[in-house]
Amino acid sequence: MHDHAPVGLPLGFTLLRLLLLGSATAVAAWALVRPFAPAAAGLPVRRAVTGAAAFGGIAVLLAARASWMPGPAAVALIALLVLPPVLRGEHPVLGRCVAAAAVLATAAAGAWFSGPPSSFAYVALMAAFTGVAWLALCPPAADVRLVGAALGLALLTGLGSVTIAGRLDAPAAGDPLLTRVALRGGPVDVLVVPHMPGWNLVHTGDADLLVGNAPTAMAPARPRPAASGRWALVWLPRGRGDLWLERAGERTTVVVDTGAGTWTGPDVRGPEGPDYASAVLAAKLAGARGDLPWPELTDADAAALRAEVAAIGGPFAIASDSSRRAAAAERVVREEAARLVVEVLPTARDVLVLGGEPRGDHLAPWLHPPDLSTPDGQRYARALADAFPGERPTGAGLAAWTGTSADPRAGGGSPARRVVG
Template identity: 35%
Template sequence: MPTSADVLRVPAGAAALLLVASPAWADGGHGGHGAVPDDGWTTTAIRVVALLATAVVAGAALLRPRTGPPSRRLTVLVSVVAAVAAVGYLVAVDRVLVALALAAVALATPRALQHPRRSVASGAVLAAALATLTVGGSLAVVRDRVTSGVPLLREVDVAGERMPILVTPQRPGWNLVHAGDRPVSVGTSRDPASATSRMPGAPGTWRQVWLPPGRSRINVGSGGRTASITVDTGRGSAASPQLRTDGPECASATLGALVSGGAPPPCPADRLDTADAAALRATVGFLAGRGVRSVHLVADGSPRSRAAALAVREATARAGMKITTAGANRPVVLVSGWSKADAALRQMARGSLRGQGAYLAPWLLSAPLLAIPAAQMLPLRFSPRAPDPLRYAAELRARFPDETPTATGYAAWRGSREDDEPPRLYAASLVTFMPSRTPAQHTHTGTSWLPGGTITVATGPLA
């Protein structure tokens, strides 16, 4: 007659399989990087123990008809293991009804050992659940440990391809989901999936989704396959409604901070940085020194833009310059956010906005804005070709391969470190490569701030 030790040996093969397969289950079925919990080792250990306990209880129940009346020792052992499995379900499984159902079957199994048919039935239920959890993770949605109420960066596996996804600000209300250059479908249980798309002045593709308070899931699809990630918006205040204007720039700053391991900063459009204000005043001084008597100013309604417009107006007044209307053929100074700057630069490229060059605020250093042919100049305190900016670009591409660097992302990546260099004007230009018999050296696209173009210093230090 088999002993309790024999009962424990039977599911050993299944247990070995579970040890191999459990990381995928602990990962929500995404295969490793898609939804790794923030406290990975603790949570993964709980899930592995729950799986092994399920194998033991299911094996004991299925073997009951061959073992005869269960011994007290075996009954106590199965009861303890069943309790461990039940606790593991409640901790590791996000769907409450599924967790309660599995826990109920596991806890009822020790009593079912007294009745062969009931024992086989409960063992079969647990074995089926075990197989489903191990193979596909489709029966239960694993609890991804995410920090509620802060932006979330995840890598998901869709149709065999890994793709990064940024959800910001991950608070109740409207949120932005940021993907790479290739559009993917994004949706929720309340919002049918639709493709991500371009946003003015921003790299990559985007979709705006409404998220409820607390935990929910976002579905990401590509190539006919779908994966999902868990989000937790918490119970705090709702997200800002200005996502379609300054949201992408805020997300770029968030991404820079997450890449460096820092905390997401406040949205850059919420205030004017002292160094940026000084750079704008220096730009006005440069134009005044060249005999320019008036400029055209482009601003928007954000707190930063209003403060920047005031700084430019004060600087032009001190220099004896004027702010002209859009019809004048004068230098165009842009202190708006990405969205309005994109519209103004496209007007200049078409000729509907006449201007003697576009002088961009430092935060408008974004490849989609610089790719518009409008003779852009920017006052920067760093060279995009310097070691630190190139390292930021490389680390950014390692975490978000399709992303291009931005000034706000670099500032967030850099953190509290300040650039001590005085501002210089940098010129952005697209490059047309001509066939040549001699090999040419070009900036590596993995670290270039302007793919297909260059950003080069055009002046000395500005006063």
């Protein structure tokens, strides 16, 4: 189903993250130690700090993917970061003035321009790097030291904020994404399937949420038949990006990385999407990547349906949906009904449900609740309750858990996936 790009943290982003972490640590440490260091600190050290601050500020700009910042503002910021290492000698007045202007202008830009919820931390990092770069050109007077120390503290605070929020991490590219975010009213669990370029199914808990790929493209997550929680369809472009979530007026973003591969499976917008997502969730909880077969009719399913037709014995109706599995199942059911000379009547009292909301006594095998009395079933139910509270166990999920569990005590294997009919 997947044509994967290399999995894991991309090399370019890894280097960018290391550059940001290293430069922020070095610059912040120098700025915080400077008030307590001898006043006659050498100019070569300060010039090295301006260079580290320039690299760090540019790394922040790249890591932030600051499309929310107008082009001229980004160019001006880069110029302010690059100019201090180029200047020679001490420039106390110029350094003080430009540092103050850069910090104020960057902070104002962050407050004015509409960016993601993480933009404030990125703006703090950009402003602090710029301010320290220019203050390093000034002799270490008392006011320069104190302002520099404040900017060093801002560097560490901003770095801690984006690190804790996971902005310096990247999910496995092209692998289904399972994460948890904080929003007003409590944490929200999020599953993105297949987490590849194109249409993606976003699954959350029961809370009212808006989901989208941009703050101007938000849509409500809604319930789906025979599935717990809420679901939304979001188009994701290639590579790293943001998935936007909103609840009760508060917004946050989830880092996504769809990679450069191509999803070759069926359209996740179809009715089988939630069942597939349930299996993917179980596989993720068991430690697997989540590459699973699309739900299809197996030989065991077909045999169970034939037995159900024989057990009904009289006229029955069929309730179905537009999924490929339901269509294949209906062909099997009608063929068996014709062989047994049993009428299929839309008005019959007995209904054999092949898709949609499970109701009544005659259900297709995949619509039955899973058997959670076994050791595997109990482990699956506990893991699901811990990782995705409120999620209902499914037969597809239990089969995926049994077939992929890393627990050596788990037995069984994945069922054969052969299309029938």
